[in-house]
Amino acid sequence: MWQLDSQTLIIIITTLGAIIGIVLGSIVPAIMEGIAVKKALDGMARQPDAANDLRTTLLISMALLESTAIYVLLVILVLLFANPLLNRFF
Numbered sequence: 001m002w003q004l005d006s007q008t009l010i011i012i013i014t015t016l017g018a019i020i021g022i023v024l025g026s027i028v029p030a031i032m033e034g035i036a037v038k039k040a041l042d043g044m045a046r047q048p049d050a051a052n053d054l055r056t057t058l059l060i061s062m063a064l065l066e067s068t069a070i071y072v073l074l075v076i077l078v079l080l081f082a083n084p085l086l087n088r089f090f
Contacts, residue, residue: 018076022072024072025069025073026069037062040054
């Protein structure tokens with residue numbers, strides 16, 4: 001078996017967690033943005049008079065969805081480059 005010290009093990013675990021987090025943190029908002037655009041375009045096609053209101057609501061919701069992905073990126077960057085677990089345990 002491998003003989004890993006605890007610092008290396010924490011680095012490996014946080015790196016794997018960061019990989020999984022960035023994959024899920026970018027896929028889920030992208031899917032939700034696609035669903036939001038689809039619903040907004042359906043609404044614009046059914047009621048062209050309400051297109052301006054739907055477009056405004058769509059842009060606000062897209063910004064909120066995208067901010068979720070940016071927060072995930074921020075947490076992942078903190079885990080990778082300023083890992084608080086290393087300072088806590090060592």
